[in-house]
Amino acid sequence: MKPPPFEYYAPTTVEEAVAHLAEHGYDAKPLAGGQSLIPMMNFRLAQPAVLVDLNNIAELSFIRPGDEGGLSIGAMTRHQTVEKDALVAERAPLIDETMPQIATRQIRSRGTIGGSLAHADPSAELVSVSVVLDGKFRVVSQKGERWVPASEFFLGLFTSVLEPEELLAEISLPPLPDRSGWSLMEIARRPHDFCLIGVVALVTLDEEQNCKQARIAFLSAGDGPMQAQNAAKVLEGQPFTPEVIQEAAEVAVASDIDPSSDIHATADFRRHLANVLAQRALTQAFERAVGN
Amino acid sequence: MSDLFNLSLTVNGAAYERQVEPRLLLSDFLRQNLGLTGTHVGCEHGVCGACTILFDGEPARSCLIFAVQAHGHEVLTVEGMGTIDNLHPLQEAFWEAHGLQCGFCTPGFLTTLLPFLEENxxxxxxxxxxxxxxNLCRCTGYQHIVDAVKLAAEKMRT
Incomplete structure (x- = not known):
């Protein structure tokens, strides 16, 4: 299959890019790494009349220190660049651990962090990871810019708060709190394929090593990154005993997620996997937090 | 038909200039416009790996890049690795270890493995x-491909 014809612009500045988006509105799509949009165009599931290629906009590709130990990543920074970056490894170890798990090397060489987030695929690692890390996204348009917390950015299946004339420009991550540990676990039939289920956890301990805060989100478990707020409440103030972890996982599966059945797995099987994986991930996150 | 764009790029060390429609995929450009049919087109949605090329030295799916995006860039296809009379050690190893049967997936495996073995x-x-x-192979069950990579690593080290 081949994509239908489209008008093509390859601006070199954000200013030019948002001008094209403002002019063409719903007819236009920004083209980031193209690793999700081009397959959709090849199958004609997406038929944008205008493509605004962001690949020549140097100002959208950067990794730099953020405030107070945080990190700031330009939306057009390629997965592979993030994967190999020393500052990311130092300041955002969960992102560092996530990158090699995203798709395959041939995809990571082109795919971008902003493209993956704007695509808002509930099975994408970065979508749930950005929510758990409490990231913020800088969104720009001709009218100006706004900052959107990751937890409010994703509206549903492949849907975000981005308006047609807006561009995701930058991802800002706060520093990890002291005494915190993290985990990302996925189950897929083939390594690097879309996961049947996945879970991301970030736990912070108080001075008695009880749970001060837990942020948990599931991948492929609903229409968006499924934040496990009920499970987090079970954990807060409690010691990380196997019993508490098991209860949190059971609460998450019963009330925080909404997986569906498809050709790859039934909803029941996904719930089973989510339970097992959540217990493993919380255990790993806790063990790491103790060491930090 | 939409407007044509001027495209200048380097493929296997040679400079090319062509005019292309923006919707033309790099995979189709290589095969149809340049006649480099070693790059195979399988799934056209980034899953099978048959169309893998090196884009500025990095393995990438040529079915997920528009040709026009390769303007000013450097592409290496399987044709740039070796010739029939002078195979690359990686190609020799695939031959000797029976790393292929039908051969459809092979160019994608070779282009994926070239930077991998250089780095590791x-x-x-x-x-x-x-x-x-x-990279998907439907013939070999991968065992002979793994054997071929081990042999290639040996050959490339010496």
């Missing part, structure tokens, strides 16, 4: 399987 000259079996996880 002595990979473990697990690392090899990880490296080829983005």
């Amino acid at each position: 000259p002595d990979p473990s079996e697990e690392e090899i399987r990880e490296a080829i996880s983005g």
Whole structure:
């Protein structure tokens, strides 16, 4: 299959890019790494009349220190660049651990962090990871810019708060709190394929090593990154005993997620996997937090 | 038909200039416009790996890049690796270890493995399987491909 014809612009500045988006509105799509949009165009599931290629906009590709130990990543920074970056490894170890798990090397060489987030695929690692890390996204348009917390950015299946004339420009991550540990676990039939289920956890301990805060989100478990707020409440103030972890996982599966059945797995099987994986991930996150 | 764009790029060390429609995929450009049919087109949605090329030295799916995006860039296809009379050691190893049957997936495996072996000259079996996880082969069951990569690593080290 081949994509239908489209008008093509390859601006070199954000200013030019948002001008094209403002002019063409719903007819236009920004083209980031193209690793999700081009397959959709090849199958004609997406038929944008205008493509605004962001690949020549140097100002959208950067990794730099953020405030107070945080990190700031330009939306057009390629997965592979993030994967190999020393500052990311130092300041955002969960992102560092996530990158090699995203798709395959041939995809990571082109795919971008902003493209993956704007695509808002509930099975994408970065979508749930950005929510758990409490990231913020800088969104720009001709009218100006706004900052959107990751937890409010994703509206549903492949849907975000981005308006047609807006561009995701930058991802800002706060520093990890002291005494915190993290985990990302996925189950897929083939390594690097879309996961049947996945879970991301970030736990912070108080001075008695009880749970001060837990942020948990599931991948492929609903229409968006499924934040496990009920499970987090079970954990807060409690010691990380196997019993508490098991209860949190059971609460998450019963009330925080909404997986569906498809050709790859039934909803029941996904719930089973989510339970097992959540217990493993919380255990790993806790063990790491103790060491930090 | 939409407007044509001027495209200048380097493929296998040679400079080319062509005019292309923006919707033309790099995979189709290589095959149809340049006649480099070594790059195979399988799934056209980034899953099978048959169309893998090196884009500025990095393995990438040529079916997920528009040709026009290669303007000013450097592409290496399987034709740039070796010739029939002078195969690349990686190609020799695939031949000797029976790393292919029908050969459809082979160019994608070779282009994926070339940078992998250059960066990791002595990979473990697990690392090899990880490296080829983005390439589908329906003939071999992968065992002979893994054997070929081990042999290639040996050849490339000496």
